[in-house]
Amino acid sequence: MSQSLVMVVDDEPDIRDLVREILEDEGYAVIVAEDVKNAREAVAEQLPDLVLLDIWMPDQDGVSLLKEWRDAGQLKFPVVMISGHGTVETAVEATRLGAVDFIEKPLSLARLLLTVEKAINSFTPEDGKALSGSSRPLTPIVGNSAYSRELRSTIEKTASRSDVGIVIEGEKATGKVLIARHIHEVSSRSTQPFVSLRCDSLSEANSTRELLGNENSPGYLESAGSGTLCLIDLEELPAAAQSLLLEAIDRGVASRADGGTVPFKARVIACTSSQMQKNISQGDFNEVLYYRLAELSIKTLPLRDHPEDVPLLLSFYVDRLVEQDGLPYRHFGVAAQNKLRNKEWPGNMLELINFVQRLLIVGSGVEIDPSEVETLEGSDRDRNYQASADTMRLPLDMPLREARTEFERLYLQRQLDNVDGNIVELARVVGMERTHLYRKLRSVGIQAGRKRG
Numbered sequence: 001m002s003q004s005l006v007m008v009v010d011d012e013p014d015i016r017d018l019v020r021e022i023l024e025d026e027g028y029a030v031i032v033a034e035d036v037k038n039a040r041e042a043v044a045e046q047l048p049d050l051v052l053l054d055i056w057m058p059d060q061d062g063v064s065l066l067k068e069w070r071d072a073g074q075l076k077f078p079v080v081m082i083s084g085h086g087t088v089e090t091a092v093e094a095t096r097l098g099a100v101d102f103i104e105k106p107l108s109l110a111r112l113l114l115t116v117e118k119a120i121n122s123f124t125p126e127d128g129k130a131l132s133g134s135s136r137p138l139t140p141i142v143g144n145s146a147y148s149r150e151l152r153s154t155i156e157k158t159a160s161r162s163d164v165g166i167v168i169e170g171e172k173a174t175g176k177v178l179i180a181r182h183i184h185e186v187s188s189r190s191t192q193p194f195v196s197l198r199c200d201s202l203s204e205a206n207s208t209r210e211l212l213g214n215e216n217s218p219g220y221l222e223s224a225g226s227g228t229l230c231l232i233d234l235e236e237l238p239a240a241a242q243s244l245l246l247e248a249i250d251r252g253v254a255s256r257a258d259g260g261t262v263p264f265k266a267r268v269i270a271c272t273s274s275q276m277q278k279n280i281s282q283g284d285f286n287e288v289l290y291y292r293l294a295e296l297s298i299k300t301l302p303l304r305d306h307p308e309d310v311p312l313l314l315s316f317y318v319d320r321l322v323e324q325d326g327l328p329y330r331h332f333g334v335a336a337q338n339k340l341r342n343k344e345w346p347g348n349m350l351e352l353i354n355f356v357q358r359l360l361i362v363g364s365g366v367e368i369d370p371s372e373v374e375t376l377e378g379s380d381r382d383r384n385y386q387a388s389a390d391t392m393r394l395p396l397d398m399p400l401r402e403a404r405t406e407f408e409r410l411y412l413q414r415q416l417d418n419v420d421g422n423i424v425e426l427a428r429v430v431g432m433e434r435t436h437l438y439r440k441l442r443s444v445g446i447q448a449g450r451k452r453g
Contacts, residue, residue, distance in 0.1 A: 004120050005029045005046070009039040009062065010054040010082060015105075018438055019052065019112070026113060036060040043069070047077055050120050054082045055094070063094050070098045078123035080115055082107070109427075110325060138185060139178055142316045143309030147301050154298060155182045162187040165249075165293040166269045167234070169276070170300025173348035176271035177232060179298065184228040189267060192227030195220060200236040207241035212254055212262045221248055224266035234293070235274035235285065246289040268293055303345040303352065310352070311337040317356045327360040335370045343377075354431050361428060409444040416446065 006028045008019045013034070020030040031048070033039040035057055043051075053062040062081060069075045081094045081102040094102065100119050103111055141152050158164070166183065168176040177196065184194045197220050202210055213219030220229065221244075231237065237245070248254040248264035255261055270293045279285040303310070314332045321327045332340070345351050359368055359376060412430070419425040427437045 003027070003029045004049040005031065006050045006052065006116065006120075007031050007033060007039065007042055007048040008052045009033045009036070009057075009065075010052075011035055011057040012054075015054075015082075015107070019107070021438070022109065022112065023116065026116075028116070036062070036065045039065060040068075043074065049077060050116060050123075051077060051079045052082055052116075053079050053099075063097065066094055066099060067097050078119040080119050138181055140316075141175075141178070141182065142313050143306065144312065145306040145308045147306040148309055151179065151298075151300075155179065155186060158183050158296070159186040159188075161296070162189050162267060165267065165295045166298060167276070167290075167294040167296075168269065168271045168298045168300060170273065171302045171348060172273050173350040174300035174302055175349055176273075176300055177230060179300065180228070180230045180269040180271060183269060184230075187228075187267070189227050192266075193223065193225050194228045194230065195224040195266070196230045196232060198236075199231055199233045199238075199241070202236075202238050202241050204238045204240045207238050207244060208257065211241060211244050211248075212256050214256070214258070215260065219262065221245075221254060221264045221266070222262050224264075226265045227267075229266045229268050231268060231270040231293075234270040234272040235276065235279055237285070239286075242286045242289050246286060246292065249289075249292050270294075303348045304343075307341040310341045310343075313349075313352060314340065314356060317353050318360065321357055321360055325357075327357070329366070330360055330363060330368050331366055332368045333370075336368045336373050339370045339373050350431065357428055361425065405444055408440065409446065412441060412444060412446055 006023055008016050008023075008030060009032075010016050010019070011034055016032045016034065020032055023030045031042060033042050036059055039051070039053070042048075053066065055062045066075075066079055066081075069079075075098050078100040079094075079098065081099045083102050083104050100123055101115050103115050141148055141155070143149075158166070166180075168179055170176055181194060184190060209219065211219045211221050213222060244254055245268075248262070249268065252265065253261045253263050276285060276290055276294075280287045280290060303313075311332070314337060318330065318332070322329045340355075347354075355376070359372065362376075363372055412426075415430055416426055419429060423437065430437070432440065
């Protein structure tokens with residue numbers, strides 16, 4: 001690969017170092033800048049072939065720098081914006097200013113490398129049009145079961161009810177956020193932002209800052225604009241955040257400590273895997289807020305309750321993994337499909353996707369037969385047994401945070417040994433993006449050399 005020069009502009013040292021390491025492994029020359037000032041100086045010295053530009057930085061935001069380059073006629077290179085939580089709509093706005101694309105945090109390795117290659121190879125200063133988020137098709141609601149048909153019908157029926165709050169309840173990995181995205185896309189708000197907020201990322205201490213932001217950096221409520229704010233794991237929403245959100249919904253504005261106000265015009269779609277009535281009765285969740293959110297309720301079913309959809313799901317994810325990840329094509333025979341229809345799937349869709357991925361990686365031949373399915377299921381049981389033995393060696397007299405870290409270290413080391421140190425395969429086995437995995441290995445003290453695959 002030619003030595004294209006990529007500049008990474010991000011105020012987070014871990015992200016800068018990680019992206020540089022990954023891109024250098026792929027044959028790129030990389031320079032980094034921690035803020036707008038350093039990025040401006042670097043471009044003045046040497047024009048890069050591509051800039052990966054973070055949106056939110058402490059001194060000046062990336063969009064302002066992009067506009068500065070455009071207005072000064074200096075945008076002679078492609079710029080890809082890096083957007084964090086709640087900033088996708090700002091990234092879309094940046095594309096109108098000349099950015100060619102944007103990628104979201106947490107970074108997907110496959111998406112990062114594809115975007116970098118495409119941006120460098122296809123950019124011309126005269127035609128640096130951006131790719132908007134809407135250019136990426138939604139994952140369809142796959143299946144012909146009565147449940148899947150009713151789900152698609154429910155989504156369509158929400159098109160004329162774009163102001164109604166919705167709570168989507170069901171087990172983990174049953175497609176709740178996917179449903180929320182579909183509802184957004186069929187509503188009159190589809191041209192506006194879709195902003196996801198993981199409720200467990202908030203605390204009593206940071207709720208005000210994250211939700212309301214400040215005059216220099218908008219929070220989640222303002223970032224959602226007139227679009228959709230999707231709350232993931234509603235049951236984890238702290239009490240302080242519950243109060244702020246209720247005020248914003250009731251009044252259309254929320255008050256900041258500095259006396260300013262934040263407008264709130266977005267629709268809220270909340271996803272939960274909890275029995276919220278129990279949370280309410282125990283005093284853990286504001287009852288008034290819940291009923292403001294739950295004007296319409298949708299319940300998702302676990303995969304074991306609509307097994308007739310399994311064959312179509314297997315076929316769909318084979319095609320997707322072949323197309324997006326470059327895995328070899330394989331076909332599930334009828335007998336293998338029938339066997340997997342009867343599988344319990346406690347991990348629901350995530351388990352199914354991981355199962356398909358591993359069969360494409362480790363198998364041979366075009367057709368997947370029942371014996372291969374049984375072998376993989378058997379290896380899963382063996383690994384779970386061994387993991388249980390390892391876990392029993394964990395000391396139980398340490399604080400929860402330390403115990404969790406020790407478990408993660410044991411788990412990742414065991415999986416790393418199973419794949420002979422191959423980071424690429426480790427990422428696939430544990431279901432993590434390599435960008436996340438590198439950071440996690442470092443955080444638990446595992447030094448792993450990278451094998452190319």
